[in-house]
Each structure stands twice: as C-alpha cells, then as structure tokens.
Amino acid sequence: xxxxxxxxxxxxxxxPGIGDPRFERSVIAMCAHDENGALGIGIGSEIEGLGLHELxxxxxxxxxxxxxxxxxxxxxxxxxxxxxxxxxDWGGQDTIEVAGRWNLSGTIDVLRAIAEGTGPSxxxxxxxxxxxGEGQLDGEMTRHGWFSTPGELALLYDVPARSRxxxxxxxxxxxxxxxxxxxxxx
Numbered sequence: 001x002x003x004x005x006x007x008x009x010x011x012x013x014x015x016p017g018i019g020d021p022r023f024e025r026s027v028i029a030m031c032a033h034d035e036n037g038a039l040g041i042g043i044g045s046e047i048e049g050l051g052l053h054e055l056x057x058x059x060x061x062x063x064x065x066x067x068x069x070x071x072x073x074x075x076x077x078x079x080x081x082x083x084x085x086x087x088x089d090w091g092g093q094d095t096i097e098v099a100g101r102w103n104l105s106g107t108i109d110v111l112r113a114i115a116e117g118t119g120p121s122x123x124x125x126x127x128x129x130x131x132x133g134e135g136q137l138d139g140e141m142t143r144h145g146w147f148s149t150p151g152e153l154a155l156l157y158d159v160p161a162r163s164r165x166x167x168x169x170x171x172x173x174x175x176x177x178x179x180x181x182x183x184x185x186x
C-alpha cells in the first residue's frame with residue numbers, strides 16, 4: 001500500500017509538548033513525503049551568529065548582490081548540509097519542485113547564482129533537515145505532536161522566522177496561546 005504525498009508542499013507545526021526539544025515550536029516546510037519517508041526543512045528558527053555572507057565565504061564565494069540574510073536551522077539531520085528553499089523562477093543542477101509552491105536546491109550553484117544576482121527572486125537558506133523513515137511521520141501524525149497547514153508562500157518569505165509558528169497557527173484559525181502541552185487521558 002502506498003502512502004500519499006499529502007504533506008508535500010505544506011508546513012508542519014510542532015504542537016506544544018511534542019516531547020522532543022529539537023522540535024519545540026518548529027515550523028517545517030515539507031518537501032517530500034511518500035512511502036519511503038519524509039523530508040522537510042525547518043524555517044522557524046535561525047542559527048544565531050551565522051549569516052549568508054559568512055556561509056558564502058566558507059565556499060570562497062564573494063557575496064556580491066546577496067544580502068547578509070540569516071541562515072535557518074533546517075533540522076537535526078546532517079546539520080552541516082545546506083539547502084535553499086526558493087521561488088520557482090530558478091532551477092539548477094538538483095532543484096526539486098515542491099508541489100508547485102517552492103523549489104528545493106541543495107548544491108552550491110544556487111548559492112553562486114544568489115551571490116551573482118542571477119538566482120531565484122525569493123529564497124531562504126538553511127543548514128540541516130528534518131527526516132522521517134518509512135511510515136514514521138504517518139504514525140506521528142496520528143498522535144499528539146504535529147499539525148499541518150497549507151504551504152502559504154507569505155509565511156515562507158514575508159514573515160520573520162521567530163513569528164512563523166504563531167502566524168501559521170493563527171492563519172489556520174487557531175490561537176496558539178490556547179494550545180495544551182499535553183493530551184488528555186480517558
């Protein structure tokens with residue numbers, strides 16, 4: 001039986017009391033979800049003290065036209081591996097289109113293009129990703145822990161990282177201040 005890719009192109013929001021401090025108040029842009037597992041990029045927090053210019057410098061790329069944007073904590077898996085979530089107006093060597101909403105690139109060509117001013121018009125850089133094995137996320141979705149919302153581009157590009165969690169819940173008609181940090185027991 002195959003699992004539908006129902007979360008691809010959506011945001012996963014960590015519920016209060018998820019039980020894993022690495023995901024507390026997380027907002028994850030889901031980029032893949034199928035019978036083999038799932039992959040998403042965290043967009044709810046930034047890596048303190050690390051900007052795009054420093055990251056570009058590590059690859060000997062002059063910042064050129066690129067602003068010194070924050071780098072996001074993409075997730076606990078491979079935290080030194082870089083990803084760029086970006087608009088669909090640019091594609092490179094390994095660019096993957098995500099449900100027609102955004103693209104995901106993970107090679108240095110996107111960073112070079114951003115620095116040269118020839119890259120995507122909108123982008124967000126992250127280190128690491130959130131990953132789930134076969135059926136793992138499907139199981140987690142049936143328990144208290146995650147909530148999914150539509151992958152609205154404004155949340156990705158126009159809302160500061162520190163505000164995304166609350167804004168995503170509010171956009172779904174939920175006041176995050178009223179969320180309980182534990183489930184009831186019968």
